Amino acid sequence: MVIERAAGREPLAALLFGEEGRPAVDAVAGLAVGPEGFELLNPAQAVHGNAELLRDGLTFDLTGLAPGPNCPVPPVIHRVALPSDFSCDALDAAWFMVGPHLAGAESLLPVLRVAAAILRHLTCLTGLQAVVWRPARIAMSPAWFAEAVGVWLAGGPFPALALTALARSQNGIESEGLAFLTGQEFILHAGAGGPSREHSRIAVRLTDWLVAHGPVDSPREVVLSGVGAVWIEPEGQNRLNVLPR
Known part of the structure; x- marks a missing residue:
């Protein structure tokens, strides 16, 4: 068969x-x-x-x-x-x-x-x-x-660059595949100059946090380990806008 x-x-x-x-x-x-x-x-x-x-x-x-x-x-x-x-x-x-x-x-x-x-x-x-x-x-x-x-x-962070993708653009870093796990994708806005190495670190930590905590249904500030605070704001049901604080 x-x-x-x-x-x-x-x-x-x-x-x-x-x-x-x-x-x-x-x-x-x-x-x-x-x-x-x-x-x-x-x-x-x-x-x-x-x-x-x-x-x-x-x-x-x-x-x-x-x-x-x-x-x-x-x-x-x-x-x-x-x-x-x-x-x-x-x-x-x-x-x-x-x-x-x-x-x-x-x-x-x-x-x-x-x-x-x-x-x-x-x-x-x-x-x-x-x-x-x-x-x-x-x-x-x-x-x-x-x-x-x-x-x-082994107990480490979620593999954000293996079980999701983080795509860079002039506007920031956008996830793909996260919605499979949480129902939502995010875009981490970088502002003028495009995303930096620090934005990449934030995106990885953010992915780990979202996988652990699930969907975000209202605007909130989140403090990410090792990279500081971000502001998360839902847009519709399946998209998150994220700004570093």
Whole structure:
């Protein structure tokens, strides 16, 4: 049985490999062992290129492995820690999705933490060239993803530059993918001269705070650790305007 792309089952992530470079399920099984690993369920599905992964009572599907057909590469707008000429167009993708019983719960932090832990293991797959986090339309090097989520899983800040994207413009820094977690995106206004390195630090800290505290429904001042106060003002239901104090 091939895993179907169904409502509520868009991929959380895609693993990108060179042409004919997608691993088979037995390569995934080789990563599953160990206290920080996962369990591979239903190995009979290997012939179709599907793997069902279990960790902490939650199941996830990895489809598009060899010898099954590859999956489409999700749209990518942002790139991190990849060569300037890196292109996703010629690569083959395997999709990582929540299991059917988790459909609709994929944005909950306990689910995301388990998903991130499994994906961090999967970055060790031979031939992996990039990880795409679909909600933020961001592609990144496997090493970047593994380090960023590893710090988070060890008790550090939310990986704002791996599980969301922060895009710079002349006006400031705008998030993408945060709405997947909180229902809101923000723009951090920089004023004349555009965003500075300090604005980048504020945006990262702000992302961490918003993931921890959830949506902001009325104007308020927030003091962010290490960078000071910001003024947050909602605009409609899904956008936040942010000004450094």
